[in-house]
Amino acid sequence: MTPEHGRRAVFLQELGVGAIWVRRAAEPVADSGPAVEAASVIDVADLAALASVAARPEPVLPLPVGASAEGAHAAWDEAPLATDPATLPSESEIALMDWPQLQAAVTACRGCDLCRTRNQTVFGSGDRRAKWLFVGEGPGRTEDQQGAPFVGPAGKLLDGMLAAIGLQRDANVYLANVVKCRSADANGADRAPSPQQSALCKHYLERQIALLQPTVIVALGKTAALALLECAPDTSLASLRGQLQYVNQTPTVVTYHPAYLLRNPIAKREAWDDLCMALRTYDQSTDPAAE
Numbered sequence: 001m002t003p004e005h006g007r008r009a010v011f012l013q014e015l016g017v018g019a020i021w022v023r024r025a026a027e028p029v030a031d032s033g034p035a036v037e038a039a040s041v042i043d044v045a046d047l048a049a050l051a052s053v054a055a056r057p058e059p060v061l062p063l064p065v066g067a068s069a070e071g072a073h074a075a076w077d078e079a080p081l082a083t084d085p086a087t088l089p090s091e092s093e094i095a096l097m098d099w100p101q102l103q104a105a106v107t108a109c110r111g112c113d114l115c116r117t118r119n120q121t122v123f124g125s126g127d128r129r130a131k132w133l134f135v136g137e138g139p140g141r142t143e144d145q146q147g148a149p150f151v152g153p154a155g156k157l158l159d160g161m162l163a164a165i166g167l168q169r170d171a172n173v174y175l176a177n178v179v180k181c182r183s184a185d186a187n188g189a190d191r192a193p194s195p196q197q198s199a200l201c202k203h204y205l206e207r208q209i210a211l212l213q214p215t216v217i218v219a220l221g222k223t224a225a226l227a228l229l230e231c232a233p234d235t236s237l238a239s240l241r242g243q244l245q246y247v248n249q250t251p252t253v254v255t256y257h258p259a260y261l262l263r264n265p266i267a268k269r270e271a272w273d274d275l276c277m278a279l280r281t282y283d284q285s286t287d288p289a290a291e
């Protein structure tokens with residue numbers, strides 16, 4: 001193990017996900033072109049680490065003013081925001097916004113019915129000069145209540161995935177979602193936003209991409225991939241993975257959402273392959289000699 005691998009293993013251990021996402025040194029293969037990192041091995045320790053992440057208690061969440069824990073959702077339901085299409089700026093208006101204007105517009109937006117089930121908008125977070133952009137579908141319950149993307153167990157796993165390729169939340173990567181408000185079903189469970197909701201909200205994400213100008217985009221999950229790549233609803237995630245996609249001119253890698261990986265850890269091997277492809281793409285974009 002190289003010193004770099006040792007540091008990464010320690011870092012991942014501190015994140016509570018163990019040495020799951022370890023980028024191995026490339027093994028030279030004669031006449032095979034650029035070396036490719038091998039996928040990490042999924043073993044018992046891997047599964048145990050995932051289980052420990054998933055078993056962590058949820059953070060204590062703020063309640064509406066005057067609400068008891070039992071009556072929290074009833075309190076939110078009693079005064080839902082009314083939708084108001086006039087609060088959703090036009091695409092051309094959004095295209096002229098800077099970061100503060102864009103964030104203010106999202107905060108004030110009641111352009112679709114997702115405003116009725118949100119506690120607050122989740123704009124995105126991270127380094128606004130980052131060259132890496134990771135995009136999910138939308139905030140879940142925990143994100144909605146904390147106002148930040150990718151928190152909770154899936155966020156912890158994403159942190160481990162980022163660390164494995166040398167990235168760190170709030171340091172050199174930006175995290176965002178296609179929609180900025182939580183989508184919930186009639187029972188209050190998280191659900192994916194509809195294609196119509198994604199299409200309405202997506203102009204905010206498009207402006208985030210234009211302001212950020214990332215070198216590589218990583219689409220996390222089918223909903224994010226279909227929205228970013230403007231694919232038909234019946235397009236499979238499998239058909240988009242494993243080959244470089246493009247959002248306008250920006251190289252885009254499609255992989256699984258970390259919440260899916262928590263439920264299906266066997267898919268981590270494929271996700272690791274995707275991350276390696278994203279890393280190679282980044283390296284080649286910033287240093288063409290790396291090809």
Ligand code: SF4
Binds near residue numbers: 088109111113200
């Ligand atoms: S999901 Fe997007 S379009 Fe809908 S209310 Fe929230 S910010 Fe506005």
